[in-house]
Each structure stands twice: as structure tokens, then as C-alpha cells.
Amino acid sequence: MKAIYALFNNPDSAQQAVDDLRRDGVPDNSITVITSQPYEEYEFSHRYKPTWLFWIAAGGGTLGLLAGLGLTYFTATAWPIVTGGMPIVAWWPNIIIMFELTMLGAILATVVSLFITTELPTKQRPIYDPEVSRGKIMVAVEEPKDNEVARLERTLRASGIEDVKQVP
Amino acid sequence: MNLQAEQKINADLLRPLRHTSFKFYLLVAFLGTIILLGAGSWFYQMSNGLAVAGIKWPIFWAFYITNFVFWIGISHAGTLISAILRLVNATWRRPVTRCAEVITVFALMIGALFPIIHLGRPWLFFWLMPYPNERGLWPNLRSPLAWDFFAISTYLTGSTLFLLLPIIPDFALMRDQMSGWRRKIYSVLALGWQGTTKQWHRLEAAMQIMAIAIVPVAVSVHTIVSFDFSMSPVPMWHSTIFGPYFVVGAIFSGIAALIVAMAILRKVLHLEQYLHPLHFQNLGKLLLLMSLLWGYFTFSERLTTWYGNEPSEMAVFWETQTGSYAPLFWTMVFCNFVIPFPILAIRKLRTITGCVIASSTIVVGMWLERFLIIVPSLATKNLPYTWSYYRPQPVEIMITIATFAAMVLLYTLFSKAVPIISVWELKVGKHEKPVPSAAEEEERELWRVRP
Numbered sequence: 306m307k308a309i310y311a312l313f314n315n316p317d318s319a320q321q322a323v324d325d326l327r328r329d330g331v332p333d334n335s336i337t338v339i340t341s342q343p344y345e346e347y348e349f350s351h352r353y354k355p356t357w358l359f360w361i362a363a364g365g366g367t368l369g370l371l372a373g374l375g376l377t378y379f380t381a382t383a384w385p386i387v388t389g390g391m392p393i394v395a396w397w398p399n400i401i402i403m404f405e406l407t408m409l410g411a412i413l414a415t416v417v418s419l420f421i422t423t424e425l426p427t428k429q430r431p432i433y434d435p436e437v438s439r440g441k442i443m444v445a446v447e448e449p450k451d452n453e454v455a456r457l458e459r460t461l462r463a464s465g466i467e468d469v470k471q472v473p
Numbered sequence: 474m475n476l477q478a479e480q481k482i483n484a485d486l487l488r489p490l491r492h493t494s495f496k497f498y499l500l501v502a503f504l505g506t507i508i509l510l511g512a513g514s515w516f517y518q519m520s521n522g523l524a525v526a527g528i529k530w531p532i533f534w535a536f537y538i539t540n541f542v543f544w545i546g547i548s549h550a551g552t553l554i555s556a557i558l559r560l561v562n563a564t565w566r567r568p569v570t571r572c573a574e575v576i577t578v579f580a581l582m583i584g585a586l587f588p589i590i591h592l593g594r595p596w597l598f599f600w601l602m603p604y605p606n607e608r609g610l611w612p613n614l615r616s617p618l619a620w621d622f623f624a625i626s627t628y629l630t631g632s633t634l635f636l637l638l639p640i641i642p643d644f645a646l647m648r649d650q651m652s653g654w655r656r657k658i659y660s661v662l663a664l665g666w667q668g669t670t671k672q673w674h675r676l677e678a679a680m681q682i683m684a685i686a687i688v689p690v691a692v693s694v695h696t697i698v699s700f701d702f703s704m705s706p707v708p709m710w711h712s713t714i715f716g717p718y719f720v721v722g723a724i725f726s727g728i729a730a731l732i733v734a735m736a737i738l739r740k741v742l743h744l745e746q747y748l749h750p751l752h753f754q755n756l757g758k759l760l761l762l763m764s765l766l767w768g769y770f771t772f773s774e775r776l777t778t779w780y781g782n783e784p785s786e787m788a789v790f791w792e793t794q795t796g797s798y799a800p801l802f803w804t805m806v807f808c809n810f811v812i813p814f815p816i817l818a819i820r821k822l823r824t825i826t827g828c829v830i831a832s833s834t835i836v837v838g839m840w841l842e843r844f845l846i847i848v849p850s851l852a853t854k855n856l857p858y859t860w861s862y863y864r865p866q867p868v869e870i871m872i873t874i875a876t877f878a879a880m881v882l883l884y885t886l887f888s889k890a891v892p893i894i895s896v897w898e899l900k901v902g903k904h905e906k907p908v909p910s911a912a913e914e915e916e917r918e919l920w921r922v923r924p
Contacts, residue, residue, distance in 0.1 A: 314475075314476055315475070337669055337670075338669070338670050339667050339668045339669055340668050340670070340673070341479075341642070341646065341668055341897060341900070342642075342668075342673075342897040342900045342901050343670075343673035343674070343676075343677060343897075343901060345677075345901075349670065350670040350673065350674070352670060352671075353670055353671040353674040353675070354674060356674065356675065356678050358675065358678045358679060358682060359678070359682060362682045362686070366686075376603060376614070377614050380603070380605075380611035380612075380614055381614070381615075383605070383609060383610075383611060384608075384609060384610050384611070386613075388613055388615055388616075389615065391615055395615050398614070398615045398620070399614070399615075401620045401623070401624075401693075401697060401700075402614055402619075402620065402623050404689075404693060405620075405623040405624055405626075405627045405690070405693065406623070406627075408627055408631070408686050408689065408690045408693075409626075409627045409630060409631070411682070411686050412627075412630065412631045412634060412683060412686050412687075413630075415679050415682045415683060415686075416634050416638070416679065416683075418679075419638070419675050419676065419679040422671075422675050423671065423672045423675050423676070424665075425641070425664045425665060425666065425672075426664035426665055427664070427665035428665060432667070433667050435649040437649075437668055438483070438645065438646045438648075438649035438650060439476065439479070439480055439483070439649075440476045440479035440480060440483075441476070
């Protein structure tokens with residue numbers, strides 16, 4: 306992937322750079338910010354706030370509930386044997402299995418959808434700089450047009466940083 | 474937070490991973506020897522049958538099931554506490570959560586081992602799993618033992634994921650900061666994590682959902698463990714209070730174990746700058762609350778039994794109050810209430826040392842509590858001609874000691890492989906809130922709604 310990026314020492318400068326890029330006409334979905342920690346307080350990290358994850362978890366929970374319902378019902382009726390004087394399909398104890406499988410379904414759905422939406426695991430790390438792990442904040446513009454590179458470089462340098470890099 | 478402060482956190486928390494002293498190898502060798510002795514004892518038991526253990530009719534549940542309930546209780550230290558603190562957004566939780574979550578995973582693994590050790594033919598443990606035999610006959614899912622399987626598997630799966638998900642960004646940190654073979658391993662474990670804003674958002678949302686889901690699961694697990702007892706018409710077991718009583722006891726012992734673990738980590742890994750007296754103070758307050766709740770439940774349980782005056786229950790009751798189990802019972806009361814209560818209630822005594830003393834007695838007291846729930850009821854059950862006694866045998870004692878050694882070893886190895894304090898979560902706790910101008914806010918709002 307082609308990209309141009311700059312590394313900032315603090316989130317305020319990174320936010321400033323993001324604002325400058327937007328003023329420059331760069332669309333939000335071309336700007337990537339990479340950090341070593343979440344900066345919830347800064348606007349640049351708010352773009353992905355809306356998420357379907359809660360609904361997906363609820364869907365996983367529903368599937369788990371149905372699995373629990375099916376497991377307890379069909380195993381009890383597959384070979385009906387009375388135990389402990391309970392009915393063949395005994396709802397009170399079945400609720401326990403159904404509850405556990407509901408929660409398991411919600412948990413697994415959450416984790417699977419997390420991996421899918423964040424594209425993990427992946428071998429490729431198209432835009433990354435190990436300096437990020439030392440606390441720097443990367444602001445990158447993905448797939449810039451050739452005639453825009455010089456202008457983007459000027460915009461990124463406007464925040465006072467020296468080092469602007471290009472990938473590849 | 475400036476770059477220097479951030480790099481100092483990286484250096485401090487990754488130091489235990491980079492430097493290993495000979496004491497570490499000595500400790501591993503020592504613990505490994507104990508575990509081998511425990512494994513040998515188990516093998517001896519498998520070769521000679523359960524007769525070599527002290528369990529005999531009518532006391533078929535003793536040390537092993539005590540350990541099972543105890544370790545499942547200890548497991549409530551981590552994920553449950555961490556999830557609750559995460560949900561209420563307690564900022565002081567940040568250095569504590571991982572220390573706690575690790576306890577949950579390892580304690581559950583050890584706890585789940587005991588029903589298998591307790592089996593006469595442990596290699597057939599998979600019969601508990603929900604699959605049919607060759608005649609199409611499924612396990613009886615109406616049995617509390619089957620509920621245990623589902624509850625513990627769900628809790629172990631959830632707790633392991635709850636522990637592992639926030640480690641991924643720390644694996645990425647180690648991938649960048651380490652060299653040689655470690656770099657290669659951490660590169661694989663980091664799964665290609667970059668740290669984009671999207672990844673952080675999704676991770677935090679997932680952790681929020683996991684926290685919401687794991688709290689009821691944790692409560693259900695120990696309630697279901699209590700059902701192993703309360704579903705039976707055994708004196709002092711058949712009680713409606715057992716579910717909450719077990720859950721309270723589990724959280725109580727779990728917090729105590731967490732405080733002990735944190736104090737050891739603080740000392741050994743030199744984490745004084747991160748695990749402050751405030752963390753012990755706050756956990757000490759929680760422990761005080763749990764001590765009071767435990768006292769309340771114990772009193773309620775005993776009072777209703779005494780007031781009901783049912784002969785078979787009173788036999789067990791007096792056996793624990795004044796009979797052969799009385800020394801253990803009163804030691805338990807001292808360990809769980811009389812000693813910790815003043816230490817934790819008086820602010821001057823609620824120091825790190827005070828909290829560790831109180832927690833250590835509670836861990837002992839809660840083990841005794843589990844033993845006193847199980848053995849006296851079976852030893853003094855209904856018909857006097859069946860009454861018996863129980864003496865633990867060397868095999869059971871050795872296996873019990875080995876599991877404590879296993880817990881320490883697993884914890885030690887984990888803290889050598891992964892920062893025991895979540896690096897990125899700790900940094901988030903040190904952020905200063907930006908104050909954008911009204912014009913900047915307005916401008917950003919426009920960008921947000923722009924197609």
C-alpha cells in the first residue's frame with residue numbers, strides 16, 4: 306500500500322495534523338491514525354465509535370440460547386429416562402445449561418466479530434512504524450495521488466515536525 | 474504524558490521479561506520438584522485405586538472436592554473484579570486488572586483438575602462432555618455435575634479471552650521492543666496488531682461486552698458449584714442460601730488471593746511505582762465488605778439451622794461448634810472475621826502489610842470453610858450408625874500442596890512472558906484531557922456529518 310505519514314510526539318499535534326489534512330480536502334477514510342494506546346479524549350479517535358458489536362453479541366447469545374434449548378430438549382427426549390422424579394424435559398435444570406450456552410454464544414460472537422472487523426490476524430502491516438510503540442503517534446494518508454504528495458507533505462510539516470516518510 | 478514518561482513505563486514493565494536472575498531458575502526448579510511429587514502421588518493413586526486416599530464410605534468427598542471448591546472460589550478474584558471495575562470505570566483498576574485476570578485463568582484450570590483427580594478412572598473424564606455413547610445415550614444434563622461442566626467451560630473460555638484480548642496490544646509492543654527469538658514469538662502472538670483507531674475502538678467495545686457477559690457467568694459458576702451440594706438432601710447442605718453464600722465466599726477468598734499476589738509482585742518485580750498503597754487500601758475496603766457479608770451469611774445459615782432444631786442437622790451443627798471439628802470451625806471464624814475485621818476496618822492498620830496479613834488469614838480461613846461445608850455433613854449424615862471420620866492421607870496432602878506450587882509456578886512463568894501490568898491501559902490512565910475551543914469543536918462536528 307502506498308502512503309505518506311508523519312510521527313508526532315503528542316496527541317495534540319496529531320489532532321492538529323488531522324484537522325489540517327481535512328481542511329486540505331483529504332477525506333476521513335484516507336486518514337489513518339496509529340497509536341500505542343487509545344486516545345478516547347481526542348476527536349481523531351471518534352470516527353469508528355458506531356459499532357454493531359453489541360447487536361452481534363446479542364445475536365450470538367440468541368444462537369447460544371437456541372443451541373442450549375435444542376441440546377437439553379433433544380438429548381432428554383432421544384432416550385427418555387426418568388431421573389430424580391423429574392419430567393423428561395425438565396425446564397428448571399435446563400435453564401442452567403441454556404443460560405451458560407447463551408453467554409458462551411455472546412462471548413464467542415464478540416471475539417469472532419472483533420477479529421473480523423479489525424482484520425486480525427494478518428501477516429501484512431501495510432502502514433506501521435515501530436516508533437509508535439515508543440509513544441509516537443502516526444498520522445498517515447493512504448493511497449495519495451502522485452500530484453498530491455508534495456502538498457500533503459507540506460501540510461504534515463506545518464505542525465512543526467521534521468520527519469515525513471513515504472511507503473513504499 | 475510525554476515520550477520520556479511513556480518510555481519509562483515501557484522499560485519498567487518490560488524489565489522482568491528482559492532480565493532473569495538465578496533466583497528465578499531456583500524457584501522454578503523448587504516448584505517443579507513439588508509438582509513432580511504431586512504428579513507422582515496422583516500416579517500412585519491411579520495405580521493403587523482411591524483406597525490410598527483418606528476417602529471412604531460415607532465420606533466420599535473430602536480434600537479433593539474441598540480443593541475444587543476452593544480454587545474455583547479463588548478464580549473469582551480476577552475476571553469478576555476486573556469486569557466490575559471496568560464497568561464502573563474505576564480508574565485505579567488499571568494496574569490491578571491483569572494481575573487479577575491471570576489468577577482466574579490459572580485457578581480455574583487447577584480447580585477443574587480436581588474432579589478429574591477425584592475420579593476412580595480419570596482417563597474417562599470426557600464422559601462428562603455432552604456427546605452420545607454408542608447406544609445414542611447422552612449424559613444426564615439434569616445432573617449438577619453436568620452443569621459444572623458447562624459453567625466451568627464457559628467461565629474458563631470467557632476468562633481466557635478476557636485476559637488475552639487486551640494482551641494483544643502489549644504483544645505488539647513487545648514485538649517492537651524485543652529482539653532475537655523473542656521478537657519472532659511476539660510477532661506471531663501480536664497477530665499483526667497496528668493500533669489504528671478502529672482497532673482500539675473495537676477492542677474497547679469488545680471488552681465492554683465481555684465485561685457485561687462475564688459478571689453473570691462468574692456469579693453462575695459458583696452458584697452452580699454450590700448446587701453440587703444444595704441439590705442433595707444432606708444435613709446442612711440442602712439450603713437455599715448456599716448459592717449467594719458460595720458466591721460471597723468466592724469473591725472474599727479471591728480478593729484475598731489477589732492482594733497477596735499483588736504484594737509479592739510489587740516486591741519481587743519492583744513495581745512500587747505502579748502498585749501503590751492506594752490499590753491495597755481500595756482492595757482492603759472491598760475485602761472488609763466481603764468479610765462482613767461472609768459473617769452475615771455464616772450467621773444466617775447457622776441461626777436458621779439452630780432455630781429449626783432438626784435432629785440430623787443439629788448433629789452436624791454441634792459437631793462443628795463443640796465436637797471434633799470445632800477447632801477447625803473456630804480457627805475459620807478467627808481467620809475470616811476476628812483477625813481481618815479490625816485490621817481492615819481501622820484505617821491506620823489498613824496498610825500494605827496489614828492487608829497482606831488479613832488476606833493470608835482469609836485464604837487459610839476460606840480453605841477451612843470449604844472443608845467444613847463438605848466433610849462434617851458427610852461424616853455425620855442422618856443415621857448415626859453410618860457416622861465416620863476422615864483423616865487426609867499423604868497422597869491427598871501432596872497433591873494439594875502440588876496444586877499450590879502449580880499456581881505459583883504458572884503465575885511466575887506468566888509474569889516472565891507477559892507484562893503483569895497492562896502497559897497500554899496504564900498509559901491511558903495517565904492521559905490529560907484536551908480542552909478544544911468552541912470553534913474547533915464546531916468544525917470537527919461539521920467534518921463528522923459531512924458525507
